[in-house]
Amino acid sequence: MFFLGIDIGKRHHEAALIDDNGKQIGKSLRFSNSKAGSDRLLDFINQHQLLPDNTLIGLEATGHYWLSVFSFLTALDFQVVPFNPIQSDTLRNFYLRKTKTDTIDAVLIAQVIRMDLPDQTYIHSEDHIRLKKLSRFRYSLVDQASDLKRQVIASLDQVFPEYEQLFSDMFGKSSTQLLLQSPLPEDLLEIDAESLITLLNEASQGRLTRDKSSEKVAQLHTLAKDSFGIRVATDVYKLQIQLLLEQLVLLEKQIQLVEQEMNEQIVDQDFHLTTITGIGPVTAATIIGEIGDIHRFERPNQLLAFAGLDASVHQSGDFTASRNKLSKRGSPYLRRAIWQAAFVAAFRDPALSLYYQSLRKRGKHHGTAIGAVCRKLVNIIFAIWTQDKPYEPHINPELSKD
Template sequence: MYLVGIDIGKLKHSFCLLEKETGEILVEPVFFKNNRDGFNALLSSFKHLPQKDILIGMEDTGHYNLALLKFLLDRNYQVALINPVATNLTRKMQGGISKNDKLDTLTICDVLASNQRVKSYRISKYSSFDLYEQKQLTREHHNLKEEENQLSNRLQKCIDVVFPEFNSLFKSKYGIVYMNILKEFGSADAIAHADIRTLRKCFDTGRGKHISLTAQELKEAARNSIGFPSSSEATQIKHLVARIELIKEQIAEIDKKIEEFSIQNNSPILSIPGISH
């Protein structure tokens, strides 16, 4: 069995090659670039060896290893992803303290050669890229929802300044009419001085649905509002509404892709009541 230890970097990686049974180092630790020429140079170092006898190991370092991992899996090499904690512990047991890229390639080989019953690595499969895609999509969904909540809180703060009574006029927040009015006018003062025909356009949802509030009632409420006519807050409201609407569109796009992966996986977890895509 031949072991290839690869230490992952951003612009360049390093690797070494040794024989497991004898511990003989066949290729001393050396750097190669993180590009196709570098990857081909890596393969040329052990292309003379039987592919089925080669085990390649690298740390599971997030995203820096993805391009190289796919390159190797595309060529049917067996690749082990190692927990960085295992590499660190092995380095310390060998007396090393600081990280050294070239020497770490040998440490990675030591982890691969370990006879421990519970291995400190897992053999990567091509399906892991689908898992990566799903993780990224759900993380993006989470990040967008957090950003939407932050923007919504800022929006409510601005509304409290320029039109404190605004929310009480609607049964629910963030509907089409609700957002149209904020995006178009941004304050009670602007609504109070608006042309009633322009105001009515904000009530047109284009879906045949109507709300109990009328344009005239909204205009009257704006006239009697105790809100502070702040142009800066009104400008912020218009910007915040536009950003919230954009994020909602992005969340819908992300959720559609998540559902596509979910249908493809056909996981039995979806049979549990309350669990959706």
């Protein structure tokens, strides 16, 4: 039996071959992450007469760079074991000399699968890959939009600090249209009241009546007249605010398109997740995309660890820490989706809100209580997904007495 270890890199990979005794066969192969590189790997395989029935191949699932190599080798019918880099780090730590090279790593990977075959990294189905890519792309857009909002607020605080008093949502349609046209106090004062009333009324699509728009415009003019904003380089601030808002409007349209696609993808495979308080189609799509097949987890605590919502234990000698933080070693996207769902459920779900309040009464910090709700939520997700049943809140009678 032969064992081929492949160390994955961004532009180049390294492959090393060992036999049953762990002895390296020949020199390692360095090949590029390209079609020409895959041809070199195939020549290496043929040179050593490696076949699907006499060779096991292992590689680290590093970022996304391993996927093309994995696809190439599985198409040749080889058994390929992608695994978490932490597993090969464990073996690497046995070596006293902290030498790290691509060649040594490739040999170590081969030794890992020869000595103790690690658990394979789960490979998502095509449907799950779609959801995973969409949800992660959405999060990147949402984060970009949040950053743009912070920049707009920072600029507006300098030229028109009183503005935030006027709108409950500074980035709502009415406020956004107003700022796109007139972000400075002097801009607002140059526009007659009737034009501003019409702008607000149309931008809100009638939700802001003309009477309320008239009241809002009067407040705008009053605050603009007495604004304590700076009076230097205001033209630059104006340009910055307008351009940032234009980017924000575009991003929000893109987010809507991505969410629409996620909603369509989730229609036939929500696994009753949307019956859970705090989990809508978009959050459900994120959870499913990150988890893939729930049946690869035998117990809820495995799913908890995968989300990085388990506690990290700090122990040294006879000392064990009494306060442990989240390990945060799992999927950050899954953890973020569950945390957001838990935040809603803690105040709206009849059972989970009671649980949250009971923790708060015991003196637990808000974040600690939400973390506990997250763990409850993971158990609920695991149960309804594996049992294929809609969620039904079960109120703890002991908590309802409080």
